[in-house]
Amino acid sequence: MPGIKKPDTPHSRYSNKVCRSCGGKINRIFNRSGLCSECYVKTFNTERFCLKCNTIKPANEFTPTSVYCKKCLSKYTNDKWKKLKKDAVEYKGGRCEICGYNKCIAALEFHHKNSSEKEFNIGSVRTLQISLIADELDKCILLCANCHREAHNVIS
Template sequence: MGKRECRKCSAIIPTWTTIDGKRKSLQNRKFCLECSPYGAHNTKPVLDVSDLTLEARQARRRAQLVRATQRRREKVMKMAIDYKGGACLLCGYNKCSRALEFHHINPEEKLFSISRDGNTRSWEKVKAELDKCVLLCANCHREVEAGVTFID
């Protein structure tokens, strides 16, 4: 097992220690005994938020929200592609999910764009919009939009 460091002060945490004459395991600790005394149950977040300025706290929260939104968008897009079969309807392409696009069969029924606006909406709303679409690769989608290829 590798050496573990305290999340707060970066001190090396020993595997075992003796406390009150008893041998205690420290294998699962995240903080050293100085930062979190044995039995104190004080393993709150490492960063003391009161030390940060309001701007720093807001920037930190904004960054957390951006990461959460990115994860949600990726998840919804994967679910949408799987829901529509995972491959281009016309040629069967399925190598890169980023090359797959949703084509609205009847553009007048389109409420929102799946790729742009749909990934922040509820899954039920996205599914309802997906039912109006077909999944095409980028090449086939351009051909359909140009009128070169037609969807049966």
């Protein structure tokens, strides 16, 4: 409120917090790590905590912006891609539209009926939800790898 001066004392919730590493005073209001700013920088630059596998690992096992270690991030990304591919294949009927092949999802591919209407390559979109790529899937037919190669060979 205007006219009311805040006291010069530190935030009461943090006035008695001490660093769990060096015992120094923690003076940042939003510090949840339990470390003073100097120890936080030292720790963060040498090791980090992975939120996926709940372990402390060397900082070089993380990408600069991720809260997951590289191994967990890779697994998370691959699992997300596999789910998106599964959902997209199910959306298009689950089998090759020419020969009916449906044994291995990795062998099923999306072929644009008219390449001039193509806005993006379905295979390169790994972060979107199926609802966001449905319009592009509607421009495609689902083909097995063999039929897809034959379709492109006929076009050439």
